Amino acid sequence: MRLGCAALGGFAAATLVGVDFTSGISIGIAMYLVSFYVARFTWYKGAGREIQGKIYTTGIGGFVLLFIFTWLLFFTVQTVGYSL
Secondary structure, eight states: OHHHHHHHHHHHHHHHTTTOHHHHHHHHHHHHHHHHHHHHHHTOTTOOHHHHHHHHHTTHHHHHHHHHHHHHHHHHHHHHHHHO
């Protein structure tokens, strides 16, 4: 679920803001927080404080890398598509 949000966020950042990195990073942070709250309120409703911290940090590396990859991939595809 978190990686799906990363791919969706990368696609949204490429299509909505393009090369503006501040807005793109804001979209990435927003998507990460959405994935955190979805996991917290669906799967881990009754979890304690120590579990919530683990939910927050689990998968952050994969999320960041997939977000950046999809953002660059879709931006490149758009740029090459416009030049052809």
